[in-house]
Amino acid sequence: MSYTETDAGVIAFTREMLEVKIFRIREEMGRKAALDVSVTIRKLLGEKDEINVIFAAAPSQSDFLKELRADPLIPWERINAFHMDEYIGLEADAPQGFGNFLRERIFGKVQFKSVHYINGLAEDISAECKRYAALLEQYPTDIVCLGIGENGHIAFNDPPVADFDDPEMVKVVELELACRQQQVNENLFTGLDKVPTHAITVTIPALLKADRLFCMVPAKNKAKAVYRTLNGEIGEECPASILRRKKGVVLYLDRESSSLLDMGNPAAVE
Numbered sequence: 667m668s669y670t671e672t673d674a675g676v677i678a679f680t681r682e683m684l685e686v687k688i689f690r691i692r693e694e695m696g697r698k699a700a701l702d703v704s705v706t707i708r709k710l711l712g713e714k715d716e717i718n719v720i721f722a723a724a725p726s727q728s729d730f731l732k733e734l735r736a737d738p739l740i741p742w743e744r745i746n747a748f749h750m751d752e753y754i755g756l757e758a759d760a761p762q763g764f765g766n767f768l769r770e771r772i773f774g775k776v777q778f779k780s781v782h783y784i785n786g787l788a789e790d791i792s793a794e795c796k797r798y799a800a801l802l803e804q805y806p807t808d809i810v811c812l813g814i815g816e817n818g819h820i821a822f823n824d825p826p827v828a829d830f831d832d833p834e835m836v837k838v839v840e841l842e843l844a845c846r847q848q849q850v851n852e853n854l855f856t857g858l859d860k861v862p863t864h865a866i867t868v869t870i871p872a873l874l875k876a877d878r879l880f881c882m883v884p885a886k887n888k889a890k891a892v893y894r895t896l897n898g899e900i901g902e903e904c905p906a907s908i909l910r911r912k913k914g915v916v917l918y919l920d921r922e923s924s925s926l927l928d929m930g931n932p933a934a935v936e
Contacts, residue, residue: 677924681896682910684917688927692884692920696729699882699918703730703811704737706878710808711744716779718805720748720868720876721772722812722821723764725852730811730882730918731771742776746805750812750821750873752784753862754791754838762854784836784866791838795866799835802868807876814883817844818891818904822867828905832869839867851887870908879915881906886922893926 676698677688689695710717721727734740752764760766765773765783773781782801788794812820819828824842846861855861873879883892895906895917909915 683913684896684910684915686896686917686919688919688921688924690921692729692922695882695884695918695920697733699730699880699916700733700737702916703734703809703880704740706809706880707740707745711741716744716746717808718746718748719809719811720750720807720873721768722750723767724813725854726813726884726888727811727882728771729884731768734811735772735775740776742778745778747773747778747781748802748805748807748868749784750810751865751867752786754786754864754866755862756786758787762849786862786866791866795834795836795838798866798868799872802835802872807872808878810873810876810879812873812879812881814881814888814891814895814906815845816848816887816891817842818894818906819845820870820881820906820909821873822865823870823905825903825905828870828902830870830902830908832871834869835872836866836868838864840864848887870905874908874912877914879909879912881909881915881917883917883923884920886925888923889926892917892919892923896927 675690679686689698707717749764749768756763763786784798785794814820817824822839822841824839824845826842827839841863846858849855849861850858891906894904895909898904898907900907900910909917
């Protein structure tokens with residue numbers, strides 16, 4: 667495995683099919699990720715009339731989303747937007763709701779062609795999963811902008827429910843305790859009892875249908891998950907490890923989230 671370091675101090679390497687870029691601080695990571703996504707959007711829109719993008723909702727995405735929505739070169743009116751998960755039973759106006767999070771940071775800030783929300787308060791949750799799956803079939807995903815959870819999840823595919831061969835595109839999941847505790851640790855909820863126990867999520871095979879995935883993972887609390895993603899066995903015990911088998915994925919890290927990777931000792935990441 668070879669490493670390169672640019673004049674700007676960015677460290678880059680590949681792990682199987684996964685391209686990895688490490689930045690000094692998360693703000694630099696957010697700016698570069700947004701630029702790369704913008705370039706990809708405009709390239710794709712040179713080939714087709716509209717594209718479809720799935721976004722993650724989490725504090726780890728805030729720097730990226732801030733930079734992306736400020737880009738004057740993106741023709742938002744040609745983009746259909748989706749999000750990848752939603753709590754079940756959370757109040758409609760709760761700021762922790764992922765649709766609300768994204769509305770505040772990008773969905774309500776730029777003029778998309780369309781925005782498609784998951785309804786975690788639907789009377790028939792099974793029917794809601796089928797409805798959203800049908801939308802994803804109707805609008806095949808071009809780009810996914812995602813993160814990685816402390817337990818290695820992508821979307822809400824926690825280790826106990828993650829399935830690399832999932833027959834569903836959208837499903838109901840019970841959230842792992844570690845996943846729920848992360849929401850408390852990040853001050854999104856005041857206590858564990860406030861965090862919903864179930865959610866609707868886009869499944870791993872549905873996410874991997876996209877040609878391009880951009881994965882932004884800053885902060886110290888993600889260091890173990892990053893290490894396992896790059897160094898552990900590829901399996902549902904660390905769902906994000908599957909990204910190593912997918913062409914067209916870039917993982918963006920900062921020095922804190924990459925702190926367990928020994929760049930001076932390549933064997934540490936092999």
